[in-house]
Amino acid sequence: MIEIKKFSLSDEEFNKLRRLVFDVAGICLSDSKRELVISRFSRRLRALNLSTFDEYYRFVISPDGVSEIQNFINSITTNKTDFFREAHHFDFLVERFVPEIVASRRREVRVWSAGCATGEEPYSIAMVLRHHLVEPHGVQAKIFATDIDTHALDTARNGIYEERQVRPVPEELLHKYFLRGKGPAFGLYKVKDCIKESVSFRQLNFVAENYPISVFFDVIFCRNVIIYFNAETKRRVLNRLVRYLARGGYLVLGHSETIFDTVEGLTYLKNTVYRKE
């Protein structure tokens, strides 16, 4: 039997590690996240053959640990997502956004999936827009998808999902925009190139000094990301995102996320969808 080594985490180590997570990614870890910190970083201790969390902390902040920072971040993010998560936001695209674009006779739209995790969100957006806007009306749709987690981005770029993961995809879209695996790939579903080509993935940390983005977006999805931030980080990040929204563009947040008066120039529509005036 293989014995998996268990590590203990002192209060001091916990506080140092969560402070570093906050400084690097803006993610706030409450006291209840102790077990999560132990389980996520234990894997890194094992991989690096270290004995204590303090050793790991000291390695990450040392000059030699520069290459570990990304693993440190990837270990602590929560990438929970689904195709067509919060389906009303995709109904919103079909019922409100698409008719507005068609009426405006615009030839191109841009949507940003900010905090895209493993790709289910941007691919859901891409499928809906291709089906309802690109194919019937000849409008180009460009989806920009970003996340801090490079491991999640690799999965997203791959665009291969298991059967249980594609279950929420409406049958018609599944049929049209996925290839079903055969033989050894049986049970796997691959996003077709026409969808993949409309999505560009890039790493972006919301708390970075600069966002290397020089375009405006018609819709920004930033769902289930700011829940990990404190009030000040939420305010800063949302205000920056809104600067990248075109006038009349929409900001779409997750179901438990409200912005109250933290962002100026937005009007609330419904179902956590806001419009920039």
Ligand SMILES: C[S@@+](CC[C@H](N)C(=O)[O-])C[C@H]1O[C@@H](n2cnc3c(N)ncnc32)[C@H](O)[C@@H]1O
């Ligand atoms: C729970 S997932 C949400 C995925 C998708 N938006 C959805 O609603 O299904 C949250 C994502 O936010 C990303 N994230 C957390 N902190 C971030 C930061 N500082 N900058 C960019 N992305 C971040 C995580 O890596 C994770 O993939």
